[in-house]
Amino acid sequence: xxxxxxxxxxxxxxxxxxxxxxxxxxxxxxxxxxxxxxxxxxxxxxxxxxxxxxxxxxxxxxxxxxxxxxxxxxxxxxxxxxxxxxxxxxxxxxxxxxxxxxxxxxxxxxxxxxxxxxxxxxxxxxxxxxxxxxxxxxxxxxxxxxxxxxxxxxxxxxxxxxxxxxxxxxxxxxxxxxxxxxxxxxxxxxxxxxxxxxxxxxxxxxxxxxxxxxxxxxxxxxxxxxxxxxxxx
Amino acid sequence: xxxxxxxxxxxxxxxxxxxxxxxxxxxxxxxxxxxxxxxxxxxxxxxxxxxxxxxxxxxxxxxxxxxxxxxxxxxxxxxxxxxxxxxxxxxxxxxxxxxxxxxxxxxxxxxxxxxxxxxxxxxxxxxxxxxxxxxxxxxxxxxxxxxxxxxxxxxxxxxxxxxxxxxxxxxxxxxxxxxxxxxxxxxxxxxxxxxxxxxxxxxxxxxxxxxxxxxxxxxxxxxxxxxxxxxxx
DNA sequence: GAGTGGTCTAGACCACCTC
DNA sequence: AGGTGGTCTAGACCACTCT
Numbered sequence: 001x002x003x004x005x006x007x008x009x010x011x012x013x014x015x016x017x018x019x020x021x022x023x024x025x026x027x028x029x030x031x032x033x034x035x036x037x038x039x040x041x042x043x044x045x046x047x048x049x050x051x052x053x054x055x056x057x058x059x060x061x062x063x064x065x066x067x068x069x070x071x072x073x074x075x076x077x078x079x080x081x082x083x084x085x086x087x088x089x090x091x092x093x094x095x096x097x098x099x100x101x102x103x104x105x106x107x108x109x110x111x112x113x114x115x116x117x118x119x120x121x122x123x124x125x126x127x128x129x130x131x132x133x134x135x136x137x138x139x140x141x142x143x144x145x146x147x148x149x150x151x152x153x154x155x156x157x158x159x160x161x162x163x164x165x166x167x168x169x170x171x172x173x174x175x176x177x178x179x180x181x182x183x184x185x186x187x188x189x190x191x192x193x194x195x196x197x198x199x200x201x202x203x204x205x206x207x208x209x210x211x212x213x214x215x216x217x218x219x220x221x222x223x224x225x226x227x228x229x230x231x232x233x
Numbered sequence: 234x235x236x237x238x239x240x241x242x243x244x245x246x247x248x249x250x251x252x253x254x255x256x257x258x259x260x261x262x263x264x265x266x267x268x269x270x271x272x273x274x275x276x277x278x279x280x281x282x283x284x285x286x287x288x289x290x291x292x293x294x295x296x297x298x299x300x301x302x303x304x305x306x307x308x309x310x311x312x313x314x315x316x317x318x319x320x321x322x323x324x325x326x327x328x329x330x331x332x333x334x335x336x337x338x339x340x341x342x343x344x345x346x347x348x349x350x351x352x353x354x355x356x357x358x359x360x361x362x363x364x365x366x367x368x369x370x371x372x373x374x375x376x377x378x379x380x381x382x383x384x385x386x387x388x389x390x391x392x393x394x395x396x397x398x399x400x401x402x403x404x405x406x407x408x409x410x411x412x413x414x415x416x417x418x419x420x421x422x423x424x425x426x427x428x429x430x431x432x433x434x435x436x437x438x439x440x441x442x443x444x445x446x447x448x449x450x451x452x453x454x455x456x457x458x459x460x461x462x463x464x465x466x
Numbered sequence: 467g468a469g470t471g472g473t474c475t476a477g478a479c480c481a482c483c484t485c
Numbered sequence: 486a487g488g489t490g491g492t493c494t495a496g497a498c499c500a501c502t503c504t
Contacts (some may be wrong), residue, residue: 113281
C-alpha cells in the first residue's frame with residue numbers, strides 16, 4: 001500500500017528528510033526519528049525509509065549507529081564523487097579530437113618512491129612509458145607510466161599505436177587502486193613536452209592500480225594549464 | 234532461506250561478481266546473467282542480487298539498463314569518492330594544531346566571475362573574508378570567501394574568533410554545492426601570505442554553496458605546497 | 467510486446483551497541 | 486537487556502527500452 005499523498009518512493013523520502021534538515025527542523029547534531037517511526041509517518045515500509053536514510057548516510061549528511069539511532073551530521077564531511085574517465089573519453093567529451101604520441105619506452109628500475117608505492121623490491125625492473133596526449137593537436141596531458149611486466153599477458157602491444165590505459169583495461173584483470181591529486185611546478189621535461197614555462201603550475205593526477213595480489217601500474221598525469229576537476233554534489 | 238554454502242549476503246555476491254570479472258569469466262563489455270538467474274544460482278532473493286549489482290553499477294564497474302540487461306563496463310569510468318572535511322578536522326587529522334587568523338574583512342561587490350558563478354546581479358554587495366589557516370603555526374591554507382549577507386541570520390559573529398565555515402555549518406540551512414580542483418601559480422598576495430615564491434604551484438579548491446534558492450558562499454582555498462587530495466577506491 | 471532492472475511491501479532475524 | 490539499524494525473503498507491480 002502506497003501513501004495516497006505526495007510522498008511515495010525512497011527519493012521522495014530522501015528529499016523530505018533533506019528539507020527538514022535544511023529548514024532546521026532537525027538541526028546539525030540532532031537525533032531524528034527511528035526508521036519505524038518515519039515509515040509509519042510516511043505510510044511506507046521500513047525498507048523504503050532505510051534506503052533513503054542509507055543514501056544520506058553515505059553522502060555524509062547523516063550518521064547512523066545501531067541502537068544509538070540516526071543523527072544529522074554535526075560537521076558534515078562532504079563526500080564528493082568524481083568521475084575519472086579514460087583520457088580519450090575526457091577529450092572527446094569536450095568535443096575535441098584525441099590523439100597521442102609515445103615519446104619513449106624503456107625497461108628500468110623505477111625510482112624508490114614509485115617502487116615503494118607499488119610495494120615492490122628496489123631491484124624489480126618495470127616498463128616505463130612516456131606518452132603525450134593531445135586534444136585537437138594541442139598538448140593535453142603528459143603521461144608517465146610504470147608497468148609491472150610480471151602481470152601482463154604475453155604479447156605486449158605496440159604502445160605507439162595502442163593506448164596503454166585502454167589496453168590494460170581490455171587485457172588485464174579488473175583492478176582497483178587509488179588516486180591522488182596535487183599541484184606541482186613543471187619540470188624541465190614537462191615544460192618542454194607540454195609547451196609551457198618551466199615551473200608553471202600543473203595539475204597532477206597520480207593513480208596506482210592493483211590486482212588482488214600484485215601491482216599493475218603507476219601513472220602520473222601532468223595536465224596542461226587550465227585543467228580542472230569538477231564535481232556536482 | 235539462505236544458501237548453505239559460503240555465499241550469503243550481498244557483499245559476498247558483490248565479491249564473487251568482482252572475482253568473475255577479474256578472472257575474465259566476464260570480460261569487459263560482456264553481458265552477465267540476469268538478476269533472477271544469479272539469484273537462483275546463489276540461492277538468494279533477487280533483491281539481494283540487486284543490491285550487489287547496484288553497488289557495482291554505482292562504482293562504475295557495471296552498466297545496467299532495463300530490458301537490455303547488465304554488462305561489464307568496457308571503459309570503466311572510475312568513480313572516486315573524496316572526503317571533503319572541515320579544515321580544522323583536516324589539520325587535526327594530521328596530528329597538528331589548527332589555528333587561523335582573519336586577515337581582512339570587507340563589504341564589496343564581488344568580481345564578475347564570482348558573481349556569475351553564484352548567479353548574482355553585478356551590483357549585489359557581499360561580505361569578503363580573507364583567512365589564513367595554520368597547522369602547528371605554519372601556513373596551511375589561504376582562504377578567500379564571499380558571503381551573501383541576504384541569507385545570513387541576524388547577529389553575525391566575529392569572524393576573527395569563529396571560523397566562517399564552522400559558523401555557517403552550525404547556523405545556516407544545510408546546503409549543497411559543487412567543488413572544483415585545479416592548480417595555479419601563487420599570486421603576489423598568496424605568495425606573501427603563504428610564505429612561498431610568487432608563481433609557486435598551488436593546489437586550489439573552489440567551493441560554491443547554495444540553499445534551495447539563494448547562493449550562500451563561494452570559497453577559494455589556496456593550499457600550501459605539498460598538499461594532496463587522496464582517494465581510496 | 468516482452469524482458470529486464472527498479473522499487474515497494476510485510477515480515478523476519480540478526481548484529482551491534484547503548485543503557 | 487533491549488532498542489535500533491542492517492539485511493534478507495518472497496512476491497508483486499511498474500518503468501523503461503529493446504526487438
